[in-house]
Amino acid sequence: MPTVNPSYDITIKHTPMQTIRDTLTSRLRTAFATAFPDATLDALPIEAIPTSDETFGDYQCNAAMAAAKVLRKPPRAIADAIGRLLQEDPLLAKVEIAGPGFINLSLNDSALARHLETMQGDANLGIPQPGAGKRLILDYSSPNVAKPMHVAHIRSTVIGDALKRIYRALGYEVLGDNHLGDWGTQFGILILGYRHFLDPAALEASPIDELQRIYVLAHQKCEAEPEWRDQARNELVKLQSGDPENRALWQKFIDLSLLEFNQIYARLGVSFELVRGESYYNDALPGVIDTLQKHGLIRESEGALVAFLDEEKLPPCIVRKSDGGYNYATTDIATVLSREAEFQPDGILYVTDERQQLHFRQFFALARKVGVKTPLRHIWFGLMRLPEGLLSTRKGTAIKLERLLDEAEKRALELVQQASPDMPPEQQQAVARAVGIGAVKYADLSQNPQSAITFTWEKALAMDGNSAPYLQYAYARIASVRDKHNERFPDVDFLQEPIALDSPQARRLAVRLARYPDTVLDAANQDRPAILADALYDLAQTYSSFYQNVPFLKAEPGVRESRVRLGALVAQVLRHGLDLLGIATPERI
RNA sequence: GCGCCUGUAGCUCAGUUGGACAGAGCAUGGGAUUUCUAAUCCCAGGGUCGCAGGUUCGAUCCCUGCCAGGCGCGCCA
Numbered sequence: 001m002p003t004v005n006p007s008y009d010i011t012i013k014h015t016p017m018q019t020i021r022d023t024l025t026s027r028l029r030t031a032f033a034t035a036f037p038d039a040t041l042d043a044l045p046i047e048a049i050p051t052s053d054e055t056f057g058d059y060q061c062n063a064a065m066a067a068a069k070v071l072r073k074p075p076r077a078i079a080d081a082i083g084r085l086l087q088e089d090p091l092l093a094k095v096e097i098a099g100p101g102f103i104n105l106s107l108n109d110s111a112l113a114r115h116l117e118t119m120q121g122d123a124n125l126g127i128p129q130p131g132a133g134k135r136l137i138l139d140y141s142s143p144n145v146a147k148p149m150h151v152a153h154i155r156s157t158v159i160g161d162a163l164k165r166i167y168r169a170l171g172y173e174v175l176g177d178n179h180l181g182d183w184g185t186q187f188g189i190l191i192l193g194y195r196h197f198l199d200p201a202a203l204e205a206s207p208i209d210e211l212q213r214i215y216v217l218a219h220q221k222c223e224a225e226p227e228w229r230d231q232a233r234n235e236l237v238k239l240q241s242g243d244p245e246n247r248a249l250w251q252k253f254i255d256l257s258l259l260e261f262n263q264i265y266a267r268l269g270v271s272f273e274l275v276r277g278e279s280y281y282n283d284a285l286p287g288v289i290d291t292l293q294k295h296g297l298i299r300e301s302e303g304a305l306v307a308f309l310d311e312e313k314l315p316p317c318i319v320r321k322s323d324g325g326y327n328y329a330t331t332d333i334a335t336v337l338s339r340e341a342e343f344q345p346d347g348i349l350y351v352t353d354e355r356q357q358l359h360f361r362q363f364f365a366l367a368r369k370v371g372v373k374t375p376l377r378h379i380w381f382g383l384m385r386l387p388e389g390l391l392s393t394r395k396g397t398a399i400k401l402e403r404l405l406d407e408a409e410k411r412a413l414e415l416v417q418q419a420s421p422d423m424p425p426e427q428q429q430a431v432a433r434a435v436g437i438g439a440v441k442y443a444d445l446s447q448n449p450q451s452a453i454t455f456t457w458e459k460a461l462a463m464d465g466n467s468a469p470y471l472q473y474a475y476a477r478i479a480s481v482r483d484k485h486n487e488r489f490p491d492v493d494f495l496q497e498p499i500a501l502d503s504p505q506a507r508r509l510a511v512r513l514a515r516y517p518d519t520v521l522d523a524a525n526q527d528r529p530a531i532l533a534d535a536l537y538d539l540a541q542t543y544s545s546f547y548q549n550v551p552f553l554k555a556e557p558g559v560r561e562s563r564v565r566l567g568a569l570v571a572q573v574l575r576h577g578l579d580l581l582g583i584a585t586p587e588r589i
Numbered sequence: 590g591c592g593c594c595u596g597u598a599g600c601u602c603a604g605u606u607g608g609a610c611a612g613a614g615c616a617u618g619g620g621a622u623u624u625c626u627a628a629u630c631c632c633a634g635g636g637u638c639g640c641a642g643g644u645u646c647g648a649u650c651c652c653u654g655c656c657a658g659g660c661g662c663g664c665c666a
Contacts, residue, residue, distance in 0.1 A: 099609055304664050321664040328666045464628055465614040473628050481625050548630040
């Protein structure tokens with residue numbers, strides 16, 4: 001019979017720390033098991049969750065209502081029994097039963113404060129490490145060679161990068177792989193265009209724009225004239241069979257494109273451990289067909305090789321075209337086999353837009369059938385559109401990512417110059433970069449990825465309200481208070497003073513701080529950085545209110561240090577959390 | 590036709606996977622700065638949660654059917 005150990009001290013240092021939510025959940029489970037030893041409680045959602053309203057306490061448990069049927073007791077009586085068992089818990093100041101059987105838990109102030117102090121001293125800020133010893137591959141960004149990156153490309157790039165950081169914070173080893181679109185029929189057309197329409201000066205000045213231009217011209221010709229189509233086809237065959245000249249051109253297209261992509265990645269602060277385009281797996285493609293054949297998965301149909309997925313109730317999937325070319329499903333299978341053999345990952349995550357859902361279901365089904373055991377997950381996000389319709393390169397409605405970033409930095413610079421006119425221009429520039437890029441990233445990350453996003457300049461560049469600059473501003477104010485404290489009271493180390501939760505605002509802050517590790521875990525479990533962004537915004541809002549209403553440096557000694565210390569923890573969490581979103585936190589704004 | 594997704598305040602979006610009176614931001618109106626950074630804070634108005642049924646002690650959330658929009662459905666990725 002498990003019992004609550006009265007000597008259990010939440011402030012004991014151990015790595016990793018247990019989160020408050022987990023601690024409460026295990027206390028609740030123990031209490032249920034103690035009160036109802038003969039019942040089967042496995043199916044019940046016995047867990048602590050943050051309260052919907054702070055007047056109900058800090059955490060609540062709704063399992064009593066759900067348990068009523070199993071236990072054949074009124075939910076209120078169940079809740080009462082649990083409440084009595086938790087009454088003596090040193091972590092809790094109050095246990096109240098409310099409504100039909102809500103169990104409302106209020107944390108003991110002192111226990112909460114001690115927990116925060118421990119968290120503050122922990123390198124991981126108390127974030128659990130479920131990923132220790134595990135490896136993930138994250139496939140994201142993956143732009144097409146010779147095509148400019150538009151505002152829509154930011155989604156995969158920024159969401160993927162944030163997920164990488166979040167998983168790393170949980171102890172996973174994560175390999176980010178930029179699976180470039182660097183192979184396919186478009187290269188025949190591009191080579192043809194290069195031979196006929198190239199403007200070398202333009203290529204020098206703006207490579208991708210020029211490649212895009214010659215591609216469009218050649219593509220139009222191919223649409224109109226059969227001889228051009230044959231020529232393009234011919235160039236492609238030559239490329240695929242290793243013709244040195246075409247190979248060199250193709251490599252040039254990739255190099256030029258990467259040069260530009262890397263500039264954007266540098267501005268965004270995004271990096272990859274691997275950059276392996278589709279072409280990397282070319283040699284493996286025939287083998288994939290053999291494997292599929294061996295498993296009896298494909299049949300010939302109208303000259304093409306087709307995989308049928310009737311069992312899964314999925315439409316058929318072409319793996320090799322009638323002209324002998326391979327499709328992306330084949331490349332994807334080759335990729336996953338290669339990754340499995342080389343890296344033995346514990347999971348592979350793909351971040352793409354919603355249009356690829358069917359493709360991934362087909363590809364995952366085929367991968368399983370050929371024996372891929374690695375868990376594969378498709379993380380998709382809604383398309384980005386403009387208020388007036390879809391972004392389209394052809395219609396010219398697409399907005400280049402570069403332009404968005406430029407505009408964001410420009411607007412941020414105006415704000416910085418206005419707020420900090422005395423700051424050296426170089427520093428103003430640096431701050432503007434952090435703020436502008438942060439604003440753009442946050443606009444994407446703070447939104448549930450599954451809803452379609454409507455791009456507006458106002459939203460993408462928002463610098464007040466629920467935005468990265470709001471969070472960065474909160475951070476900078478705390479940093480400023482910290483420095484002023486060190487300046488005015490050089491002999492006092494605020495980290496040596498205990499945290500006291502002596503105001504409602506301080507307590508509200510404390511509760512949110514304590515939830516941070518759970519938030520990181522939740523964001524990963526749901527593959528949604530927006531969960532983290534929301535929580536950080538909530539924290540910053542609570543802090544801003546605290547800051548506005550409670551004096552720091554003017555408070556009496558002791559209280560002063562306690563508040564500065566609490567603020568320091570807010571800053572630590574903000575910086576940590578924003579870093580997980582890939583957003584920088586300047587010390588001054 | 591079939592499949593996936595979306596529909597919540599004037600606008601843009603949250604809503605902890607079935608819990609307590611549905612929440613933010615922007616916009617609108619009012620207020621706060623001799624004080625630690627006003628990119629801030631405080632207050633106010635604003636809702637048939639697309640519509641209609643159903644399951645449940647309890648539904649914005651689950652099921653069914655409609656309506657509206659987006660995306661996809663054998664040789665593009």
